Amino acid sequence: MRTAFGETFDVPPGYLNTASVGVPSTSTARAVSEAVARWARGADAPPVFDEPVAVARAAFGRIVGAPAERVAIGATVSQLVALVAASLPEGARVLVAKGDFTSLTFPFAARGHTVTEVPLDDLPARAADHDLVAVSVVQSADGRLADLAALRAAGVPVLLDATQAAGWLPLELDWADWVVGTGYKWLLSPRGTAWLACSEAALARTAPLVANWYAGDDPWTTVYDLPLRLAADARRLDLSPVWHAHVGAAVALPWFASLDRAAVHAHTTGLADGLRAGLGLPPAGSAIVSLDVPPEPLLAAGVAASTRAGRVRLAFHLYSTRDDVDRVLRALA
Template sequence: MRAFGTDFAVPPGYLNTPSVGIPPAPVAAAVAESVERWRTGAIRPAEFDPWVARARAGFARLLGVGPGDVAMGASASQLVANVAAALPAGTRVLAAGGDFTSVTFPFAANPGVTVTEVPLDVLPSRVEGHDVVAVSVVQSADGRIVDLPALRAAAEAAGAAVLLDASQAAGWLPLDVAWADWVVAAGYKWLLSPRGSAWLAVRPDARERTRAVAANWFAGEDPWATVYGLPLRLAGDARAFDLSPVWLAQVGAAVALEYLGGLDLAQVAAHNVGLADSLLEKLGLPPRGTAIVSLEADPGRSAAAGIVSSVRAGRVRVGFHLYNTADDVERVLRAFE
């Protein structure tokens, strides 16, 4: 099918983007070409450096930050660990109850840190008395969106640092998050990139509060000059927190992020939310203004109706993205008949 100016090979009823996004044809083609070069021995390591740079710049553009403020990694939790491991003993972290554990586990794994969970809807009002707030912009389980303006105001008033996980938001929700100390996102969901791609935006004044827990050759100022020997010599910007790249993932991410960066994300959000709220309305439920819908439903019945979805927190979770249509809404409705 063709949607938003490109082609997708998405089957009807695919509503599982919150788990795995489906790439546009040019993304899959770029990865396939690299696989063929690998298969035939034509590949050279340095040829992936431009892909990494393109993907980094694409993510930076989506967040409204500079490429030098973005670290590249393989997963959200691995990048969050650069923040969590740097926190000194006695740090008090505030989190949303039931948030995805890639956000909370890295902090809980630091024995000197206390993590307190509160309901998402009251989180901004509980910031006082905490040093760091770590929360997903959009909740994985049910699509609820944190009140970002209220959180920003509360954090600034309390002097608290903020880490945002945009894995369920970046790619469909226009984001004004450059104010946050750290913003992380995995690429394989709404960003339509291969798994093994993720990024962490680090505000310049937060670099000294971030630790390179997986310091490696690629995190050097000139990676090809830091492949052997000491002393430690990391890049002077957020690239100091880079992981050695997952090559094929970066190829796909470069193409996907450039494609998404050329879209009007307000239109993407209107499309996605319009379908999600249409489903809720036809089920007699109030609109929620998010691309993710969590339903009390029989997973077996949903699958029998040709719906590809996930079960999260005991409920069937569906998500609407670029390639979904009103026909997908009708397919879900038929599962409730």
């Protein structure tokens, strides 16, 4: 058991795979377990879950810099990105980073838009020739950070995927047109939670293509019959929630939103850059470290990592410690 930032985690030593699957706090795990137990006893009714959905929605907004009324809920990043892709004019020119996660890029290609891949660092210079820039704030494969200041200055509509950033990187993304993110990685929530924050102008032009009862102006009176009567705010884009996933997110996300962001950033990047220094590499300022090393020595040493783009990917989060750094260094010595 480890303690970090006032929470406890039943995370094993050497667990450096948060970029794939985050480990919940004991508080989050307990909340989900108790909800499942109530389900098993027939003790819950659907309206019970409205509060955790609202709590998690508002907390995601605080984490990325958006009011709750401009945050929609979904189940996956790709499903929410697809709403943006479907709202662009036919044949829109979309600029993306080469090697970015396909849940961000595939929806635009599937819609038939003109999607251009360029190196991550070239995005700001190439943005002016496009209708939208879609990019991950932090690259999944290797942890590189997008130049957000330069993208903002480019003056082109932007969709940011904060999945690999929210939870360790301080974010103020109120300037972006759309910000999407999922909960099961760095936000340490169950899989089945995702959110889309929209600027006021972007919300007005995002089509509610998954319109359903939960996207209604009052979900408990829009269960049956026409006419269409959707919510006036971002809830019009909502997907019916994965109930127990939001129970966990309603514990995890407010906790994240309450933390000292500078302290979280210093802890996570300090460990990652400490590993880089031990390997003779320069600091990168990212919580993700990508190494061109064989994975077998790490696996034998009890290090949980992943392989992405042919390299070992290590992710340092709140529950990571200097012992994890040393374990990797010993394995690779």
